[in-house]
Amino acid sequence: MLLQTAAIELQRKNPALRVALLQPGTVRSPLSQAFLSSASPTLEPAESVAGLLKALKGLTPKPGAHYVDYKGETLAF
Numbered sequence: 001m002l003l004q005t006a007a008i009e010l011q012r013k014n015p016a017l018r019v020a021l022l023q024p025g026t027v028r029s030p031l032s033q034a035f036l037s038s039a040s041p042t043l044e045p046a047e048s049v050a051g052l053l054k055a056l057k058g059l060t061p062k063p064g065a066h067y068v069d070y071k072g073e074t075l076a077f
Helices: 002-013 030-035 045-057
Strands: 020-023 066-069
Touching: 020 045, 045 066
Parallel strands: 020 066
Antiparallel strands: none
8 A cells, every 4th residue: 555655646746657566477586496396387587576676667657656567467456
């Protein structure tokens, strides 16, 4: 709710502003070692970053915040 409220307040002065929460996926790193044995796919850091940048570039102005993953898919709020 904090991000959604911030987006609404910031967009009052700049309607074209995009506020986004990004989900990078499970990235192969020391932090994700405990999760690598699960069935979920893992990503190289560069792959995750490239996807997030592409997702950001594809966002269009809308009221409130965007919630997207590294594939550019909208996540349920």
